[in-house]
Amino acid sequence: MARRDSKDLANRVALTGFWIAALTTVFILGAVIVYVFVNGIGEISLEFIFTKPHGVNAEGGIWPMIVATLYVTGLAMLIVTPIAVLAAVYLAEYAVQGQLVRTIRFAADTLASVPSIVMGLFGLAFFVEALKLEFSVLSGALALSFLMLPIVMRTTEEAIRAVPKYIRWGSYGLGATKWQTVSRIVLPSAAPRIITGIILATGRAVGETAVVIFTMGTMIYTPVLPTDPGRSMTVHLYQMAMEGINLPAAFGTALLLMVMILAFNLFARWLLRRNRRMQG
Amino acid sequence: MTDTLSQSTSQAAPDVVAEEATVKIRVRDLDFYYDDFNALTGITCDIKAQAVTAFIGPSGCGKSTFLRCFNRMNDLIPGTRVVGTVLLDGQDIYGPDVDPVDLRRRVGMIFQQPNPFPMSIYDNVAYGPRLHGVKKKSDLDDIVKTSLKRANLWKEVKDILDRGGLTLSGGQQQRLCIARVLAVQPDVLLMDEPCSAIDPTSVQKIEDLMAELKSTVTIIIVTHNMQQAARVSDDTAFFLQEVMGEPAHLVEFGRTAEIFTSPKDKRTEDYITGRFG
Numbered sequence: 001m002a003r004r005d006s007k008d009l010a011n012r013v014a015l016t017g018f019w020i021a022a023l024t025t026v027f028i029l030g031a032v033i034v035y036v037f038v039n040g041i042g043e044i045s046l047e048f049i050f051t052k053p054h055g056v057n058a059e060g061g062i063w064p065m066i067v068a069t070l071y072v073t074g075l076a077m078l079i080v081t082p083i084a085v086l087a088a089v090y091l092a093e094y095a096v097q098g099q100l101v102r103t104i105r106f107a108a109d110t111l112a113s114v115p116s117i118v119m120g121l122f123g124l125a126f127f128v129e130a131l132k133l134e135f136s137v138l139s140g141a142l143a144l145s146f147l148m149l150p151i152v153m154r155t156t157e158e159a160i161r162a163v164p165k166y167i168r169w170g171s172y173g174l175g176a177t178k179w180q181t182v183s184r185i186v187l188p189s190a191a192p193r194i195i196t197g198i199i200l201a202t203g204r205a206v207g208e209t210a211v212v213i214f215t216m217g218t219m220i221y222t223p224v225l226p227t228d229p230g231r232s233m234t235v236h237l238y239q240m241a242m243e244g245i246n247l248p249a250a251f252g253t254a255l256l257l258m259v260m261i262l263a264f265n266l267f268a269r270w271l272l273r274r275n276r277r278m279q280g
Numbered sequence: 281m282t283d284t285l286s287q288s289t290s291q292a293a294p295d296v297v298a299e300e301a302t303v304k305i306r307v308r309d310l311d312f313y314y315d316d317f318n319a320l321t322g323i324t325c326d327i328k329a330q331a332v333t334a335f336i337g338p339s340g341c342g343k344s345t346f347l348r349c350f351n352r353m354n355d356l357i358p359g360t361r362v363v364g365t366v367l368l369d370g371q372d373i374y375g376p377d378v379d380p381v382d383l384r385r386r387v388g389m390i391f392q393q394p395n396p397f398p399m400s401i402y403d404n405v406a407y408g409p410r411l412h413g414v415k416k417k418s419d420l421d422d423i424v425k426t427s428l429k430r431a432n433l434w435k436e437v438k439d440i441l442d443r444g445g446l447t448l449s450g451g452q453q454q455r456l457c458i459a460r461v462l463a464v465q466p467d468v469l470l471m472d473e474p475c476s477a478i479d480p481t482s483v484q485k486i487e488d489l490m491a492e493l494k495s496t497v498t499i500i501i502v503t504h505n506m507q508q509a510a511r512v513s514d515d516t517a518f519f520l521q522e523v524m525g526e527p528a529h530l531v532e533f534g535r536t537a538e539i540f541t542s543p544k545d546k547r548t549e550d551y552i553t554g555r556f557g
């Protein structure tokens with residue numbers, strides 16, 4: 001009897017522990033969102049989104065930063081996607097599974113865990129200075145693509161591996177070559193998960209600060225050419241806040257940034273769910 | 281496609297030509313290895329053209345392995361090896377001049393799990409012809425229609441050709457896979473337990489289908505269902521792995537009617553009457 005009671009007690013204690021942990025998580029998340037929302041919502045207006053800042057305190061809008069952010073991440077996505085997908089196809093389908101492939105995979109995982117400020121430093125030394133690309137959207141996009149590459153490559157590889165063997169066999173059984181099977185069956189089947197991976201990586205790039213401050217610079221400028229400099233929303237937020245220039249603008253920027261990243265993630269989830277329904 | 285066919289006929293050895301009308305596939309002293317594991321040994325048999333041959337035997341005795349030897353699907357599994365000869369229409373399919381990709385057009389395969397591609401019904405059937413260069417819409421339309429008709433699926437899907445193949449029922453999916461294979465006009469059809477994952481009505485339909493198809497296509501079916509083997513096949517081959525880890529072999533091969541009524545081997549009789557396996 002006593003044992004039973006102590007077991008019940010242990011159960012209850014554990015359960016309460018889980019509850020507290022879960023509630024804390026939700027609370028922290030909620031607190032951050034509410035705090036940013038309350039402080040930022042007053043700033044958000046059409047003017048804030050669509051006009052340039054002016055004056056010493058950077059009043060007005062953040063349009064150049066929005067453009068620079070979308071430009072640099074979009075370009076990074078364009079650079080990363082073909083390289084990552086081709087590399088993943090090679091790793092998953094063609095490479096002889098052995099030491100070399102394991103090494104490449106390990107390298108990708110390591111690359112994924114390099115602190116982004118280190119990647120920024122590398123970008124500064126290599127793209128900005130050695131390749132003389134200056135502080136530009138292009139330098140930023142190239143450095144960001146280093147950050148995104150391992151994520152997209154690994155999710156793509158997993159998506160390819162998740163395509164069932166019997167579907168591939170169906171294709172081979174009809175006299176398809178390996179390339180025909182990969183390009184017509186495997187990649188289309190894996191596409192939704194690959195796209196999800198790309199979107200998630202892009203979402204991360206949107207929120208990246210260290211890399212872009214080192215490579216795209218801090219100049220408030222609406223970039224048109226890839227060689228133009230610019231300031232990302234994250235960098236803007238950093239400067240507004242740290243230099244005490246305009247705290248409300250910092251919160252407004254933060255709120256917009258969060259909404260953008262949330263939209264990215266929701267879009268990725270929606271894609272995945274839609275695909276799951278379609279494949280029934 | 282017709283090229284490969286006539287070519288193989290003209291290349292046939294003289295002694296084979298004599299019997300070509302009746303023997304489609306000739307297997308001599310075949311051994312099969314997964315790395316070091318000798319899965320099959322000393323298999324010799326003749327598969328008749330325009331007939332249904334059933335492969336039966338307990339689980340793990342190498343029926344699927346043997347079946348995959350006929351379209352070299354085992355080539356896709358690393359570390360596998362075939363010793364011995366397999367002649368299709370007199371041509372050694374493991375010969376140096378045979379491309380397994382071409383071979384697989386002539387020797388189609390249906391799997392236990394229906395495996396439509398995640399695309400429309402139409403595109404599923406058109407997949408093979410497109411691979412092999414058929415581009416004209418009207419030609420593809422014809423092939424899709426004929427193949428679905430031959431697979432007894434046309435009536436059910438003619439108005440929903442653009443719907444996803446995966447939205448069909450399991451039995452319909454299996455017939456879609458059959459249509460997909462028929463669209464590349466194989467002369468041999470390998471079926472690995474095609475009915476074990478589908479409902480009884482569909483099983484009936486597929487058995488009827490086999491009876492219709494066998495006038496044009498040589499069919500080999502692996503099945504665990506003795507009644508099915510007895511119903512659909514002309515010849516039956518019984519495989520057995522007597523000791524775990526030892527290779528399996530062909531115990532008895534002959535007319536289905538004889539195997540099921542008066543088997544020559546005691547082990548065949550035991551298996552058929554359900555005493556083991």
Ligand SMILES: Nc1ncnc2c1ncn2[C@@H]1O[C@H](COP(=O)(O)OP(=O)(O)OP(=O)(O)O)[C@@H](O)[C@H]1O
Pocket residue numbers: 314317319337338339340341342343344345346357
């Ligand atoms: N890819 C593989 N690698 C190594 N061994 C394998 C592989 N596939 C099958 N085998 C082995 O080869 C033997 C024959 O397997 P196979 O699948 O051909 O048997 P089967 O008669 O089709 O069985 P079932 O009736 O269960 O489908 C088994 O011992 C199995 O473990």
Ligand SMILES: [Mg+2]
Pocket residue numbers: 343344345472502
């Ligand atoms: Mg099997």
